[in-house]
Amino acid sequence: MSNVNAVTFTIVVVLFVIVAGVGFAAARWRRAEDMLHLNEWGLGGRGFGTFIGWFLIGGDLYTAYTFIAVPSAVFLSGAVAGFFAVSYTIIVFPIAMIFMPRLWSVSRVHNYVTPADFIRGRYGSRGLSLAVAFTGILALMPYIALQLVGIQAVLTVMGVGTTSHNTFIRDLPLIIAFLVLAIFTALSGLRAPTMIAFIKDALVYLMIIVAVFYIPARIGGWGHIFAAGEAHMKAINPTTHKPNGVFIPTTGNSQLAFATLALGSACALFCYPHAITATLATRRRDVIKRNMSLLPLYSIMLGFIALLGYMALADQPTVASVKKAGGNAQLSVPFLFQHMYPSWFTGISFAAIVIGALVPAAIMSIAAASLFTRNIFKEFVKPDASPRLETRISQWVSFAVKLGALLFAIGLPKTFSINLQLLGGIWILQVFPALVSGLFTRWFHRWALLAGWAAGMIFGTIAAYRVATPTASHWGGSTDIEFGHTVYIGLTALLLNIAVSVAATLIFRAARAPQGADETLPHQYTADPAEAPAPAPAAAGTGAGTSGVVSD
């Protein structure tokens, strides 16, 4: 701990303690009669308006992926592997505008908490619902792991624990941070990350505005920054004997990779359970629509955050520090801040990244927990579970999910963390046909969608496993070559999924296989009920005695 800067360290710790306090206090915010109901714990009472919704959804969508993974990918290999994220966050909003309001409406009418609830109601299929729940949980693991990697990058640059050779000691700060997160998530549910999102967004905005104006002025202007980026991307990498990366995708192949990564990621984003959770927590249908046009304001920031990768390349001390740290590009942004700022502002920026990773990690674990409880535990283990038991189970599962994420964080190659998110994307994209087509039509047969899902999952997983890089033999990337073109594996798997679904639907329809019950009605997809659905008649008593975990 010898090289820890006391000022930076103190500021990060103080801000972390404040955030933890808010997380615990959030249990009392907009307090409901019965906190032990999944509508409360998992969706914060489904009553958030445009303003809070903006902070919640924004705080949910912009994660360590944004702050660490994207700039480090830009730092390493430029536009195709990194800056595609800007294109991705552009098209995600028009795409979501098409189907998210319908999902909100039907979920509101039927009191669905998870996407798998909707699939169950729409197709009357437990199997398909289980597939969606399983995929959601699986895909969230690497995404939560990515948050851990982001926190770890900051801790490493701060010099906390890195000097020890004992793995446990080295990861102790990370474990403490995660324990605190896990406990307040279990207690306060979605209210905790929602309140913390305000602090997060304020810090992140401060961090990025200062970075955009201050850093270029210090290192010689934007012209110098782009020149450094271009020079690095054109330089020949000694290991691969190819250019380091792509500064501007001018070849057809790199353009296709850029576009498929953006399109695949965009289609995936609002299939992720945590994105759906944040959306369903809003009060009215209009709130979502307004937010789809207000959230790009947040994305402007993403564009500049991505450019931090080039800023890091333009700053020789940062490049040297990254090289000294074993070439771990994840450290480029934290090192850049450390070299550019006085130690107090480094502390604020580091805290912004750490807190920025905590908020989505909390929402993701809540979403995964709701999926497990509603669509696996209640569906297959204990159908008569009371809302109270549902919530209790969710609280524990949210804990377990974070442990699973920890395993991902340890087990997968961390040098290229953007892959963690892209890998999750390959999986979650396989629920896209069932979820999105289901919002518009019942044409697809439920068994066919299941077959398509299975085909996409198997193909995508194997293809991603087989991607090798000079440093990793497996899970090395998220694009591969299909028929001579470099494309995002997730999108190829999705196309296969859709093809199988269409073909199998024709077969099942010809064979007159049972369609399954559909409990939804067409007008419910555009409904806009003002009142939140009443909590299902809970067997548990009245609001007064809700004690339990929450108020202890």
Place this chain on the structure above:
Amino acid sequence: MTQPAVQPGKPGARNRVAAHPYISAAITILIVADIFFALYVPLYARATPKVGDFPFFYFYLLIYMPATGIVLWIVYLLQRRLLPAAPAAGSTSEEAR
């Protein structure tokens, strides 16, 4: 999968679209264009003309963000006009929140 086979309800909420063909077309065009001009990379994968110190490729994507926000806000306003003449009483008081 033991549920009895039930015929799914026929979608019947198309009348709003049919009643406002121009607005509906405008919404569709705006959404499709918004996606297309970001995905069609050859359109903007160029270094020139530089805007300030920004290569065109980077400038284009950065300026696209607020443009998307504006386009989607227009879509949102147009979609409100598709609603039946008397919007829900609660939806106007919603603005203040």
